[in-house]
Amino acid sequence: MEVVRRRSGSGCLSMVVAIMCAFVVVMVPGALATRWTVGGNMGWNTNVNYTVWAQDKHFYNGDWLFFVYDRNQMNVLEVNKTDYESCNSDNFLHNWTTGAGRDVVPLNVTRNYYIISGKGFCYGGMKLAIHVENLPPPPSSTPLDEKSSSPTLTSRGMIVLPMVLAIGAVWDAFFWYW
Ligand SMILES: *[C@@H]1O[C@H](CO)[C@@H](O)[C@H](O)[C@H]1NC(C)=O
Ligand SMILES: *[C@@H]1O[C@H](CO)[C@@H](O)[C@H](O)[C@H]1NC(C)=O
Ligand SMILES: *[C@@H]1O[C@H](CO)[C@@H](O)[C@H](O)[C@H]1NC(C)=O
Ligand SMILES: *[C@@H]1O[C@H](CO)[C@@H](O)[C@H](O)[C@H]1NC(C)=O
Numbered sequence: 001m002e003v004v005r006r007r008s009g010s011g012c013l014s015m016v017v018a019i020m021c022a023f024v025v026v027m028v029p030g031a032l033a034t035r036w037t038v039g040g041n042m043g044w045n046t047n048v049n050y051t052v053w054a055q056d057k058h059f060y061n062g063d064w065l066f067f068v069y070d071r072n073q074m075n076v077l078e079v080n081k082t083d084y085e086s087c088n089s090d091n092f093l094h095n096w097t098t099g100a101g102r103d104v105v106p107l108n109v110t111r112n113y114y115i116i117s118g119k120g121f122c123y124g125g126m127k128l129a130i131h132v133e134n135l136p137p138p139p140s141s142t143p144l145d146e147k148s149s150s151p152t153l154t155s156r157g158m159i160v161l162p163m164v165l166a167i168g169a170v171w172d173a174f175f176w177y178w
Helices: 002-031 050-055 081-086 144-148 154-177
Strands: 035-037 064-068 077-079 102-106 112-116 127-133
Touching: 050 127, 064 112, 081 112, 081 127
Parallel strands: 035 064
Antiparallel strands: 064 102, 077 112, 112 127
């Protein structure tokens, strides 16, 4: 009797550990995604140098850019390098403008992105060039200052909570079976 009980206990325990591992593997890539509010508190606006804004940041595949601006004035157009440099919005590659003045651009390809505002604002500096990188293999090697400079942590916060609940459930299961 005693032996049977122990065996089933350790069987359940190893299952719990496997579930725990599965959670960690699933959660870690999502936990690193960042939604960048372009320009920080200034948003997508005149009087911001977006080269300076972007220069200390790392953009990874899976992140998003979030453009907050006056929908009656500016817009969000993806262009190629030549048109970024010359502020030409006639041949835009993608119109990310939805009309709400709140536009999200998914950075889902590892490449350079060139985004400008049309309507003349590009000439005043409303132009953003970024390089999107693949995620670095060990997540713990990501420098902390980069995370603290990330303006919105909603995506991270939303993933941490289920993880905490999952770990809590695992602990309950652990004590119940033991
Ligand atoms: C950007 O597009 C314009 C117009 O289609 C083209 O003339 C130019 O060569 C392109 N530049 C690059 C870097 O692809
Ligand atoms: C981009 O799309 C928005 C929403 O559909 C539209 O109002 C706007 O005119 C478009 N801009 C350009 C430059 O095509
Ligand atoms: C990236 O996102 C855009 C817009 O949602 C989508 O059209 C495109 O298919 C996506 N590309 C990849 C490689 O997932
Ligand atoms: C932004 O700052 C960079 C580096 O200081 C400078 O080279 C660039 O000309 C500035 N861009 C604008 C639009 O002022």
